[in-house]
Amino acid sequence: MKFAKVFQQVLTEEEIPEDWKDRAIQYKKLKKRINKVVEELENIGISKDEVKFNYNLEMIKSEIHPHLQIKISPFQKNLIVDKLNELNYQYEINPLKIEEIDNDSISIKSAINPFDDSKPFYELKISLLEDTKFFQILYDEIEDLNKFKTEKEAEISNKVELIANEVSHVTIPKMKRTDLYVWREIFQYYIENEIFFSTIERKAGIVDINQSKKRFIKFLKNIEDSKIIEKFHQKDSIIAFNKFKKLNFQILKISNYQNFNMIAVTKILKKFDKQTQLTSSKTIFPKLILINNEINILNGSIAKDICFIISTKLLTIVPQIDDYLCPICCSIAYKPIRLKCGHLFCIRCLVKLRRRNEDKCPLCRNECLLSLTSEDLDIAQMNYMKMYFPKEVREKEIENSREILEEQHVIDPNAKACVIM
Ligand SMILES: [Zn+2]
Ligand SMILES: [Zn+2]
Structure with missing residues (x-):
């Protein structure tokens, strides 16, 4: 299916509001405009088979100014310039410098034209009307x-x-x-x-x-x-x-x-x-x-x-x-300790690290574990977690006390009984 039709269908079927439809790219209208550009080129007598194009657009105060620069032979010059004068077009024409004439720009038609051989090429600069509109x-x-x-x-x-x-x-x-x-x-x-x-x-x-x-x-x-x-x-x-x-x-x-x-x-x-x-x-x-x-x-x-x-x-x-997890145990970082390096862990994980004589932050390897005190507990963060994650905090507290019990049990088998009592 042609795009114009698909586009129209989307605007209709997707229930696009009327005011949006009015603001959509006017594809069909622009397509017709292209035909006018083609017509204009034909009217002047410019075709890619015959001349070398150099096309550029300039923007001056939100206005677009296209320029068409073409290299032409004296033979073509006469034909095109006559046409431009007849159609009342503005144009600039300058002879090309020797170094600007490259052999590639000699098109087949001009190369076999007897007028071309000895004469230099010209560069013609025109502003077209229809492409400006487009x-x-x-x-x-x-x-x-x-x-x-x-x-x-x-x-x-x-x-x-x-x-x-x-x-x-x-x-x-x-x-x-x-x-x-x-x-x-x-x-x-x-x-x-x-x-x-x-x-x-x-x-x-x-x-x-x-x-x-x-x-x-x-x-x-x-x-x-x-x-x-x-x-x-x-x-x-x-x-x-x-x-x-x-x-x-x-x-x-x-x-x-x-x-x-x-x-x-x-x-x-x-x-x-x-x-x-x-x-x-x-x-x-x-x-x-x-x-x-x-x-x-x-x-x-x-x-x-x-x-x-x-x-x-x-x-x-x-x-x-996810934003409040301890990077070591992957559960909520409760009670949170903020290290000097800025990283945050739960107190249990840091206690375990210290027991293994670790002195570096597991994330950045900064030596900041030795200087830890109870003052490093991030109270504001702790209260925030308690408020927004009450279930997770409760679970973590239960888990922590269970772990403490187990440890005591390993150290002193009678300890568990004592605690329970
Ligand atoms: Zn942890
Ligand atoms: Zn760190």
Whole structure:
């Protein structure tokens, strides 16, 4: 199926809002514009089979100025210049310097022309009208899509903040019937599925839109299979979750829309090159808009920016256990000791290290174990863990006392009995 049709179908079937449709790349219109460029070249009498092209685009105050530089023989000069005068075109013509005349630029037709042999070549610089229009339309559409991206990002950012606010109200740690653990599990599924942005893949970065869709569906299936929603205590949690779900669908829709617009830009430039033979536009045009536009549609992804907003503003509301693990025992680093080097471990693991006469931090090999005192206990961190991970802290405390009992038992078999008594 032709791309124009596919593009149209996506805009219709994916229930793209009308105002988005209006802002999409006008692929069909641009395609017709290409025909006009071809016509213009024909009218002037310039064809790639006969002359050597050098094509360039310049940007002056958000206006695109294409230049066509062609090397021509005196014979061609007469024909083309006459035509340009007749059509009222602006042009510049200069004789080429001897060193600029390379044999490659002598086309077959001019080489066999008897007028050519003894005379130098000329360089003709013209600004065409139709290609200026084509690129200006394309540029303006891309600019508008960048604006669209900024608008949508702001809109989504606001929605994320609202949801974050709602989630923070239902996950207050000491609150009766808090949904802290339920939301933690939901966010854990969300993080694990890496819906919009990948960190573990070899090609870490933006996830392809179709992948994102699949991953989001997998996330929803995780939620359904785990029956986690039934565990919510607060009605507001259900409302917030539905908003979160809707928000993700919206991000997917925007990403898909942006993706198809990007494809449309690439395809239309390819078509332009193929039909006009002004082959440099494919690389020159993207470069041109890159200079003027750091986050341009050909490069930037809305998913990446939104993913960042979700990670920093929403997911951080409910801390994940992974960020509070002791690197030695891989369970919660309770009671936490912060070494001079900055690394954090649980007190049990450090006590064990000291018993083995270790004096270095296991992570950075800094010699900071010897100087440890009870003052190195990170009280603020300890209270934070107690508040946000009460279950894990309780488990760790039970485990610690069990370990202490076992040790005492090894040292003194009667000790256990004593303690129990
Ligand atoms: Zn530990
Ligand atoms: Zn260290």
